Amino acid sequence: MNTEQITREVCRIAKETAEYIRDEGKKLKPSDVEIKGLHNFVTHVDKTAEKLIVEQLKILLPEAGFITEENTVNQLSDKYNWIIDPLDGTTNFIHGVPCYSISIALSSLEQIISGVVLEINSGELFYAWQNGPAMCNDSIIHVSLSDSLDDSLLATGFPYQDYSLTEPYLRLFGELMRTTRGIRRLGSAAVDLAYVAAGRFDAFYEYGLNPWDVAAGSFIIKQAGGVCTDFIGGTDYINGKRLVASNGKIHNDLLDVINEYFERPT
Secondary structure: OHHOOOOOOOHHHHHHHHHHHHHHHOOOOOOEEEEEEEEEEEEHHHHHHHHHHHHHHHHHOOOOEEEEEEOOEOOOOOOEEEEEEEOOOOOHHHHHOOOEEEEEEEEEEEEEEEEEEEEOOOOOEEEEEEEOOOOEEEEEOOOOOOHHHOOOOOOOOOOOOOOOOOOHHHHHHHHHHHHHEEEEOOHHHHHHHHHOOOOOOOOHHHHHHHOOHHHHHHHHHHHHHOOOEOOOOOOOOOOOEEEEEOOOOOOOHHHHHHHOOOOOOO
């Protein structure tokens, strides 16, 4: 399999889908917004964008299955699976806040081998393939060189469904406010991760994440020289709902702080 060629085709698919999302965003009405769960929204744009992506990926790799946020397809494969978020940052999208993205990853035997994240408003396209570099548009990107939390800018996300860990999360947030250059919350985990890969953020952490939120972005970070783990330094960060991603240099220090406030999951 030529993963570079496949990744570049996925980039094309993402760009075409982004055109649809931008056009529909101009016409979106409050009545177009559906509620999937507590503070969890979806629109016809999310669903149609996912269908557009799936339709083209089926042609690109017919033997692959799909893991998707909107469940527009029910098909898993023993070997290859696409992991898709057609619109990461739907709340931003419906409010006209310019940070939302398309995230597409390809796994082979549960290992990610390709990742694409397209920030729809800026048109910045982040992508990587197995044994290749991490790219933003046509340029190679790398994680930052910051080697201390004191000199680092972090990103995080706020829980919108699982509030069981709100207290330790807020205490951790307060600690990192005091001991870093600051914390940003953009509203799209895929973009947060892409920005870590590009060296704009030094690290990102969040709990309550889904595979389609992180599969592509975490892979791009690793190809850019960074590190991704769960909260205890393990490898269960795609399905385990807890992710720490960094430039590697500050990773252990950040884990130490996180584990002062978060207990090991049971």
